Amino acid sequence: MKTITIIGFGNMGSAMLKGISLSMPDFRLQIIEKDIAKSKAACESFNATLFDSVSQISKSDIIILAVKPYDAESVLSELSATHFKGIVISILAGKTTQWIAERSACNSVARFMPSLAASAGKGAVGVCYSNALSIENRKLCLAIAGSLGQPYEIAEQQMHAITGLSGSGIAFGFAFLHGLAMGGVSSGLPYPQALQITLDMVEGAAALIRQTGTNPVEMISKVCSPAGTTIRGMYELEKGGFTALCMAAVQAAADRSSELEN
Numbered sequence: 001m002k003t004i005t006i007i008g009f010g011n012m013g014s015a016m017l018k019g020i021s022l023s024m025p026d027f028r029l030q031i032i033e034k035d036i037a038k039s040k041a042a043c044e045s046f047n048a049t050l051f052d053s054v055s056q057i058s059k060s061d062i063i064i065l066a067v068k069p070y071d072a073e074s075v076l077s078e079l080s081a082t083h084f085k086g087i088v089i090s091i092l093a094g095k096t097t098q099w100i101a102e103r104s105a106c107n108s109v110a111r112f113m114p115s116l117a118a119s120a121g122k123g124a125v126g127v128c129y130s131n132a133l134s135i136e137n138r139k140l141c142l143a144i145a146g147s148l149g150q151p152y153e154i155a156e157q158q159m160h161a162i163t164g165l166s167g168s169g170i171a172f173g174f175a176f177l178h179g180l181a182m183g184g185v186s187s188g189l190p191y192p193q194a195l196q197i198t199l200d201m202v203e204g205a206a207a208l209i210r211q212t213g214t215n216p217v218e219m220i221s222k223v224c225s226p227a228g229t230t231i232r233g234m235y236e237l238e239k240g241g242f243t244a245l246c247m248a249a250v251q252a253a254a255d256r257s258s259e260l261e262n
């Protein structure tokens, strides 16, 4: 039985424990977290063993690094002192596989970019690998990424784009949901109901695009009847530069990710 150790039990570490324990029951799970008391109940409910420092782990095949980027340097130096020679999976924003490999003294590295939706087992997960990671281990990493959402294997330089579009982009999605719900309030619905309707509408839009295999532009032209209600609303979106604004938000987040890497 292989052992996976997650270092850092915050938002993402706990989402990963949940996802992996539900979809990959054949793994032994360990957690390393500074604050043991905070994590005890959650770890017990997923049958994971809890430690408070890297030096305590006796054996692990896979390490998942889920601390904040500013804590990573010290964690990796502790890890390299244990002479760990398994696979390191990093979810750190802005840290390359090479950066991880150099500091962990371990060449088999995968890098994931999930979003907060991983806690619901949803959303996109960008995945890339160090050159040294074997095909077999890439498959294993991809299966682990699949427990967090829909994995996409991408080139490492595309990590910035998926950070902008998905890792950060989920916040733009929340902003869009809120804005639409507020429009519902403005036209007469109470906010909780307007929000539920917005969620149903957005899920419906996504389902339609997936089922038909078309793109949003085709769908927009189907919904907009001449002199109808939708074209009036579309005009307001276009007048406000909606598409350009979405593009700029994703690009700005991707650019910031690139800055953090350098």
Ligand SMILES: NC(=O)c1ccc[n+]([C@@H]2O[C@H](COP(=O)([O-])OP(=O)(O)OC[C@H]3O[C@@H](n4cnc5c(N)ncnc54)[C@H](OP(=O)(O)O)[C@@H]3O)[C@@H](O)[C@H]2O)c1
Pocket (backbone or CB within 6 Å): 007, 008, 009, 010, 011, 012, 013, 032, 033, 034, 035, 052, 053, 054, 066, 067, 068, 069, 071, 075, 091, 092, 093, 113, 114, 115, 116, 167
């Ligand atoms: N949140 C997102 O949406 C998201 C999306 C994609 C990628 N990421 C990446 O995921 C990583 C984790 O983000 P997060 O939001 O989950 O952060 P978080 O909630 O702050 O979780 C990090 C956890 O690691 C703990 N920790 C710090 N140093 C440690 C050590 N030496 N040993 C053991 N545990 C230690 C922290 O404890 P203390 O709080 O006590 O320091 C905290 O509980 C980040 O690198 C981020 O770039 C996050």
